[in-house]
Amino acid sequence: xxxxxxxxxxxxxxxxxxxxxxxxxxxxxxxxxxxxxxxxxxxxxxxxxxxxxxxxxxxxxxxxxxxxxxxxxxxxxxxxxxxxxxxxxxxxxxxxxxxxxxxxxxxxxxxxxxxxxxxxxxxxxxxxxxxxxxxxxxxxxxxxxxxxxxxxxxxxxxxxxxxxxxxxxxxxxxxxxxxxxxxxxxxxxxxxxxxxxxxxxxxxxxxxxxxxxxxx
Numbered sequence: 001x002x003x004x005x006x007x008x009x010x011x012x013x014x015x016x017x018x019x020x021x022x023x024x025x026x027x028x029x030x031x032x033x034x035x036x037x038x039x040x041x042x043x044x045x046x047x048x049x050x051x052x053x054x055x056x057x058x059x060x061x062x063x064x065x066x067x068x069x070x071x072x073x074x075x076x077x078x079x080x081x082x083x084x085x086x087x088x089x090x091x092x093x094x095x096x097x098x099x100x101x102x103x104x105x106x107x108x109x110x111x112x113x114x115x116x117x118x119x120x121x122x123x124x125x126x127x128x129x130x131x132x133x134x135x136x137x138x139x140x141x142x143x144x145x146x147x148x149x150x151x152x153x154x155x156x157x158x159x160x161x162x163x164x165x166x167x168x169x170x171x172x173x174x175x176x177x178x179x180x181x182x183x184x185x186x187x188x189x190x191x192x193x194x195x196x197x198x199x200x201x202x203x204x205x206x207x208x209x210x211x212x213x214x215x216x
Contacts, residue, residue: 002179013168017187020164023085023157024150024191030086031093032143038094039101040127053099060095064088064156085157092153093146100142104135137210140203147195151188165191 006013042049071077071084108131116126132139158166168184171177204210 001182002177005177005179006183013183013187016163016165016167017191019082020151020154020166020188020191023082023154023162023164024089024147025195027086027089027093028143028147028150028195030090031097031146032139034090034094035097035101036132038098040105042098042102043105044123044127049102053102056095056098059091064092064153065159067091068157068160080161082162084160085154085162089150089153093150096146096149097139097142101135101139104138104142105131107138108134133206136203136206140199144196144199147199148192151192151195155184155188 038052042052067088068084069079071087072079072081075081075083075087077083105127112134113126113131116130121130154164155166155169158164158170165184165187168180168187172179172181172184
């Protein structure tokens, strides 16, 4: 590692790190918000399950670089606009989480849903107050995968000139210099670990009953 190079470029690296953080975090949050109603729809109306899951699977097979290039023409943005990255990764997050949400809701015991209905809960209220809270651990596990995936995919946008940690890989390859590459890998792993920890803590806070059961 060339520590002198890192010291000289600390400000630039920090700028790329902050950009990488929000470019990965925002699509993860937006994707979750969009996947929740879609997954609930796939669960409630079983005829739509196969269609939605198939479409989500096909969407996820689109190469990220191709999607980054095509989106400016669809959105009317410039190729360097970070919005292209946000939209692309939001679509990938939705594609990953739709099935997770549907299967998480399906994992809630039928007796619980029947009890909620017997207590007078309407379908929407039962979904929000009973089923979704019980599905949080499964959804959280899927969200962890999506978040880590987004941290990795953001780096690809460096090929288009969008500033973030992926720039370190380009600098390293162009200069045949391993220090930026190693720094980029370490920082991406750090970002992924931070996201993973935040999601784990959020799931733990949102499911206090799981701790009560484990202590019994």
